[in-house]
Amino acid sequence: MGKDDKEDSGFGFKDKAKAEDTLRLLEKHDANYRRLTVRGLLGRAKRVLTMTKAEDKIKNIKEAMEVFENWLAELEKNKEKKTDKKEKDREQKSEEKERKKNKSDDESDSDIEMEEKPKEKKELPADTVSGLGFKDQEAANNTLKELEGRDPDYQKLAVKGLIGRAKRVLTCTRDETKLSNIKEAISIFDKFLDDFDTMHLSKQNNPYISLAIVRTCVHLADANITEQQKAFIEAYTSAGGEYKRLRTVLETEGGKTWDIVRNAALKQLKEKHADAKLFNEKDEPTAEHLEMLLWAYSPEPARVKKLIPETNETKHDNDRKRRSSGHDSDDTPSKKKKE
Structure with missing residues (x-):
């Protein structure tokens, strides 16, 4: 029954053309329905791929999936832009309210926090190493050079993180040159991780004492x-x-x-x-x-x-101050005795 409903609706994923027709048909529906339907079709397409051996069919379904994935990525990008605009509008309105209504204790407290927190952050150095990337072979080699000599556990964590990010970029990139460059970078990182485990470099980590x-x-x-x-x-x-x-x-x-x-x-x-x-x-x-x-x-x-x-x-500074003030208080009565 469910399958017939889907066919009657005209939605499908058998090839790229069918996917594009599906998106056109979905335009008359609301945004939430479109998003849920496309995600549902993607899920079904992935299940069909696991049970299909015909190369042509697999190729066609993957092309359809790419159409849906690109549509979802564009939807997410537009959503982020709208969210950013809304947040900026809210921030501007909030700032105007704060300027007009500066009498409230709650608002004045929040103002103090907003002023003090950035100062605390500025006093501390950053904890993120710059110059790490995966866009191509050169970037990968420069990354490993930048990580050289650092804590082994951090090196491994950083490289694994870059591989994860690189693989996510691959799923939404169609430029063949870019795909090839990123894959070369990933292969360099994979070799690094293999060597890391083979040489048991984790044993060389030097945990910090407080x-x-x-x-x-x-x-x-x-x-x-x-x-x-x-x-x-x-x-x-x-x-x-x-x-x-x-x-x-x-x-x-x-x-x-x-x-x-x-x-x-x-x-x-x-x-x-x-x-x-x-x-x-x-x-x-x-x-x-x-x-x-x-x-x-x-x-x-x-x-x-x-x-x-x-x-x-x-505590050390306070103890020193107490000792110092203690000497002063001792001096005072002694002076009084002399007088």
């Missing part, structure tokens, strides 16, 4: 801290303790980002202290261990978290 623990280690290390380590901790602090942001913070001298500098330094230290003890009899980190901890890394992060307390910067 900034609060690193601050404690600075006190423990006392004078045994290099200028480069100090600069790294300063960069880690400027990133708000968010290690992902170190991917965009440059070292002043070398010109490389701190995530790359850190990995290079830890590679040497891990080889140098491969057999070193990490804790002494008092469960304190050894000098060798501290060298790595000052780079926000430990081979035993769980034990470090358990044994080494955190030093909160604000």
Whole structure:
């Protein structure tokens, strides 16, 4: 019964011409009905493909599907444009209302939040690496070069994300040259991932110790801290303790980002202290261990978290202020006694 209804309606997907006729017939219906019908036809077409072996039929159905997919993509694009316009109109109206009605407490509070939040964001570095792409072979190679030396887990995640995006672009692109270029880029990324797994590069990842623990280690290390380590901790602090942001913070001298500098330094230290003890009899980190901890890394992060307390910067500053004010208050009564 359902099949007869569909045939009577004139909707179908047997070839490109039928798909185009279907879209013309749908024009007299409302937008929601058109969208649901096209999606339904696409679903049926995909099921038919799984049961069809005739090459001509498969080719014709795929061409019909492409017509429907392009129609849906165009519909989505127009929808986004309309949404953007509506949002802009709403924003303009909202701004006008805020200017006219600035007496409300709720509105004044929201104004403060809107002003303060962007400032907080500006103070922190970005956490997204630029220069990554998949448009062709050159872009893929440049991407891998840009990722070189960074955290292995991030490299794998970034490449997988690019492959996913590239495959989505392929589904809505008809330009043969563009399709060929993107496929070449994907093949380069696929080879990278194969090599990544074969070489077990995930084992080379250096998980970060929290900034609060690193601050404690600075006190423990006392004078045994290099200028480069100090600069790294300063960069880690400027990133708000968010290690992902170190991917965009440059070292002043070398010109490389701190995530790359850190990995290079830890590679040497891990080889140098491969057999070193990490804790002494008092469960304190050894000098060798501290060298790595000052780079926000430990081979035993769980034990470090358990044994080494955190030093909160604000708390440390407050303690220092209290000690300072304590000295002042001691001076006052002593002066009074003398008088």
